Amino acid sequence: MLSYRHSFHAGNHADVVKHTVQSLIIESLKEKEKPFLYLDTHAGAGRYFLGSEHSEKTGEYLEGIARIWQRDDIPAELEAYMQVINYFNRNENLKYYPGSPLIARQLLRDYDQIHLTELHSSDYPLLRSEFQKDDRAKVLKADGYQQLKSQLPPMSRRGFILMDPPYEMKTDYQAVVEGIKEGYKRFATGTYALWYPVVMRQQIKRLVRELEETGIRRILQIELAVQPDSDRRGMTASGMIVINPPWKLEQQMTNVLPWLHKVLVPSGHGHTKVSWITPE
Template structure:
């Protein structure tokens, strides 16, 4: 099934959660010597226009990035993310929104590389149109989970792998867990971030238990829950399992997400929690 197009959901609260986390991981990689690679299993279009007919049909960005208030403090992680989006709009238009590949491109240095996979033919063409002028990016129209699972010879020893399927099919939860088992065996030193939607039927729970058990002390879950009045399409929250994060990263992310959720939802609304170690 290839019906999912992320443009309908671009800039929603789950994107803000995922992209702020990714930005912090990229900042860590960028600050250290030595080249690194970034892999995105489901790259989508690379970046989006929130004024497009698709984005306007659902208008999910209005309770996501569009709702974010201007941060009072200029140097916090939340403020850096807001500035990243604003800088991107200065180049691409006031309704542009950077997806994961466009965010990662802001941190690419000489010698760093990016590898993007996208199976949807229409989305892959948009990806080529948006990012093919960057010579450090390799794009493939292929199954992202299979690509990640086969990374036995990564381009660099250091790397970030983002796994973010649509979960259109319930089998994708099982497939993600199996992919991570193979990926950690093949490239154990990489940082992995696995995104998933938290739906009203809680279908994610078995996968989360499997991933946290697989990661043990190297993994933690970050979970952003939306206020009840903006929950729609059955999605009540956004989750990420992060493997091999830098030391102290969970606390850094905790502080950043508390600030961001207050800027996005209003102070005290919504909830963010981090669960470290193996599940109960």
């Protein structure tokens, strides 16, 4: 049943937005000395070779990270994210794209914890291999949604939960809401970041409405569209829904999204959005 492979899409415009938000949240959490847990429910393979058959077939990274790579006008909000990209591409050729687990590995401190789950039979061994020498990390072949029950709250009472499901099945849209409700019930002070694709706008409107109905406060929505909404097949936009965002995140993404839109979408199509689904 699990057929989705992120290797076809690594480094695209959606990854740029997702990992910008991820890096900003991590950097904000690091401003306090106390350790925290990073929990990645759908971690993927960890590292993606941009010269692979999968990546070359779609070429999506060419309209994503490749448009930002080696620019000399990078905004401050992208510095931590781009430091990680540069670390994995030291020979000045853009060969690898680090997924969310490797971005976390590079940015987290020695005493923070990393908990990663991945169910795909091909991606899990790759992920496990990436982290076999990292004492901070626990890598499981397990249902990521179940981790929201079993791993929360963390002992440190500080945590960042990234949820990035493949949305292979329509039930994923409901499953993420149920997962957030389960996690929040156990750990209401954690920061939860949910990635979503815009394929059919009605699905996202329903997702937002169901999150509103949970009664959870402080839910921020961040979105970058590269095309107008459409009934045709294909992702026109993507975004991040963040519960308990760091206090600076709203302004940081308000600052950087117009620049990302200008660079990633030269045609000027689409839109950017930073708004509260539910405020305080």
